[in-house]
Amino acid sequence: MTTKTSIRLSRRHALGLAAGALAASTLPAPAQIVRGVGRIIVGFPAGGPTDTLARRLAESLRGGLAESFVVENRPGASARLAIAALMEAAPDGRTMLVSPDAMFTIYPSVYRRLAYNPATDVTPVTPATYATFALAVGPMVPAEVRDVAGFVAWARANADKAAFGSPAAGSTPHFMGELLIASAGVQLRHVPYRGSTPAIQDLIGGHIASTITPIGDYLPHVAGGVLRVIGVADRERSAFLPNIPTFTEQGLGRVVGRDTFGCFMPKGTPADLAGQVANLVAEAVKVPATRDALRAVGQQPFSLTPPEYAAYLEGARAAWAPIVKASGFSLDE
Numbered sequence: 001m002t003t004k005t006s007i008r009l010s011r012r013h014a015l016g017l018a019a020g021a022l023a024a025s026t027l028p029a030p031a032q033i034v035r036g037v038g039r040i041i042v043g044f045p046a047g048g049p050t051d052t053l054a055r056r057l058a059e060s061l062r063g064g065l066a067e068s069f070v071v072e073n074r075p076g077a078s079a080r081l082a083i084a085a086l087m088e089a090a091p092d093g094r095t096m097l098v099s100p101d102a103m104f105t106i107y108p109s110v111y112r113r114l115a116y117n118p119a120t121d122v123t124p125v126t127p128a129t130y131a132t133f134a135l136a137v138g139p140m141v142p143a144e145v146r147d148v149a150g151f152v153a154w155a156r157a158n159a160d161k162a163a164f165g166s167p168a169a170g171s172t173p174h175f176m177g178e179l180l181i182a183s184a185g186v187q188l189r190h191v192p193y194r195g196s197t198p199a200i201q202d203l204i205g206g207h208i209a210s211t212i213t214p215i216g217d218y219l220p221h222v223a224g225g226v227l228r229v230i231g232v233a234d235r236e237r238s239a240f241l242p243n244i245p246t247f248t249e250q251g252l253g254r255v256v257g258r259d260t261f262g263c264f265m266p267k268g269t270p271a272d273l274a275g276q277v278a279n280l281v282a283e284a285v286k287v288p289a290t291r292d293a294l295r296a297v298g299q300q301p302f303s304l305t306p307p308e309y310a311a312y313l314e315g316a317r318a319a320w321a322p323i324v325k326a327s328g329f330s331l332d333e
Contacts, residue, residue: 038066038094041086043079043103046071053128053261054098060284065277066094078170079103083116091268096125096277101260102172105316109324110170111331118317124309125263126278128285129294130302131214133176133233133257134244135164138203138226141210148231148250151210152186158209163189165199165211170331173212175320176233176257178327180212183252203227214259215240216298233257240298260302262309274306 038061040054051073058069074082082097089095104118116122137151140161145151155162164180166173169192181188191208193199196217202208204226215238221227222241232238232246233255247255263281265274282303284290291301304312324330 036067036094038069038096039072039089040069041072041074041082041095041097043074043076043082043097043099045075046073050098050100050261056290057098057128057263057281057284060287060290061277061280064280078107080107080115083122086264086266087116087121089266091123091266091270093265093269093273093277095266097122097264098128099262099264100172101127101262101313101316104262104264104313106170106172106175106320106324108317109321110329113332119310119314121267123265123267123269123274123306124313125265125269125274125306126281126304126309127260127262127302127312128281129299130258130260131216131298131300132238133173133212133259134215134218134229134238134241135180135210135212135231135233135247136200136203136218136227136229137210138208138228139206140208141228146228146230147245148184148247148252151230152184155186155188155209159187161209162187163191163209165191165193165202165208167196167199167213168192168194170329172257172259173214174329175323175327176255177212178329179257179323180247180252180255182323182326183247183254200227214298219298231255238298239300240295271306278303278306278309 040058042051042054044050051071054071058071062068074085079099082099083103086095086097107114108118135148137145141151141154145154164177166177174190174192177188177190196213199211199213200217200221203211204221215232218227218229219240222229229241229244231250232241232244234246235248235256237244237246285294285301294301
């Protein structure tokens, strides 16, 4: 399969924030505070990475947007139940969704039917953070393999072992792998896991040749040398692993993508309110304690205005569509 599409944007996976509550007094207050309790909806169980981000934002937005915020977990149906809950909410500033972007960028191409239109049924506010994807190999791959070209050569000579693991079927790392396959002209079997942790455990244990996942998942293991990160999927090298070349540097300029987590409000939210919330979120993720906690797990603050974010998501949908189609992968509603 081949494709000439470049991915600069995008899906899903863990944002582990090591906490540090953020005082609302550090943020600029909007012109008018919505009275009562606001909700931040999360499509995953409590304790996960998206939930953790939502709880940090609930702390920081308290008093700045509403008198207080609660996090409402609506797990199920790959976060689509949470999107349905957002669509039922009034556009009055009391309700916000915190979600990986994949639900609005990749899902339209993955699912044969969706109960929402990602372009018109929600109001994009701003991304909050992003992480860079990377390819790593483990002890199944010979120690002399230290770059993508070496891995591709090994994979061609070892077709029975050539595989990559991802946190889930239909996830952004899954399709980053498909993009690598198309760009490098190599066959790699996809092995989906239930999260990055079991995938990396199998990588370290020598049960799978490689994994593609956000770079923060690798950081605890790199120092010990139990795995080797050999390619970073961004235009520039990662500040977290500055010695690892990008795919672009290694001749695969189309293998570029990000894992982003964003904030969304109901359809019909006034533009000035959405802009106000975007400013508050942008300030929240740049407060030193929160920023340092994000960086400790490979995350970077990332903010856009609501119109910029809407355009960002539209571009990501268009970019991922041919890659998903070429993979032949799809799911029912």
